[in-house]
Amino acid sequence: MKRMWIERITEATHWEPLRLDIPWNSAEEELGTPLPEDYKKLSETFGKGEFSEFLRVFTIDATRQFDLVRIWKKYLDGGPETGADPAFKPYRMYRPGQRGLIPWAFGEMKCSYFWLASADEDPASWPIVTQGDPYPWREVNMSTSEFVCRVLTDPNFEPFSIARPFPEPDFYPMD
Numbered sequence: 691m692k693r694m695w696i697e698r699i700t701e702a703t704h705w706e707p708l709r710l711d712i713p714w715n716s717a718e719e720e721l722g723t724p725l726p727e728d729y730k731k732l733s734e735t736f737g738k739g740e741f742s743e744f745l746r747v748f749t750i751d752a753t754r755q756f757d758l759v760r761i762w763k764k765y766l767d768g769g770p771e772t773g774a775d776p777a778f779k780p781y782r783m784y785r786p787g788q789r790g791l792i793p794w795a796f797g798e799m800k801c802s803y804f805w806l807a808s809a810d811e812d813p814a815s816w817p818i819v820t821q822g823d824p825y826p827w828r829e830v831n832m833s834t835s836e837f838v839c840r841v842l843t844d845p846n847f848e849p850f851s852i853a854r855p856f857p858e859p860d861f862y863p864m865d
Contacts, residue, residue: 699842729834748794778791
C-alpha cells in the first residue's frame with residue numbers, strides 16, 4: 691500500500707498527529723477560494739511550527755504570527771491592484787477572481803513558497819512557486835505535502851532539499 695506524503699513526514703519527524711480542528715471556512719471566504727486539501731491536512735496534523743529549523747508552514751493562527759490570511763493580506767497591501775507587480779515579477783499576488791500567488795511557507799536563506807492560485811482551478815492542481823537565495827522563481831507541480839516531504843527527506847530534490855545538512859528531520863511546535 692502506498693503511504694501518503696503526510697504519513698511520510700510524520701514518520702520522518704517522529705511526530706504524533708495532532709488532528710486539529712482548524713476553522714478553514716473563514717480563511718477561505720477571505721481568500722475567495724478553497725485551499726488545497728492536502729495542505730489543510732498537513733496543518734491539522736502538525737499545527738504551527740517549524741520543520742528542521744528551516745521551513746515554517748503558515749496555517750490559520752489565532753496568534754496571527756504565522757497566519758496564512760494575514761501574511762497574504764500583508765503582501766497584497768504592498769502591491770498594485772492591477773497590472774504587473776515588480777516585487778513578484780513575472781507573477782503577481784493572488785486577488786479573488788484573478789490568478790496569482792498565495793504564500794504558504796517561508797524558509798531560512800530567504801526562501802518563499804507560494805501556490806499559483808486561481809478560484810477557477812482545483813486547488814489540488816495549483817503549482818507550487820518558489821523563490822529563494824540563490825535560485826530564481828521556479829514552478830513545481832506537486833502537492834504541498836509532497837513538496838515538504840521531499841525538502842526534508844530527498845537529498846536529490848535540488849535546489850530545495852535540506853536532507854544532506856539535516857539528515858534527521860524534525861518538527862518543533864510553536865505557541
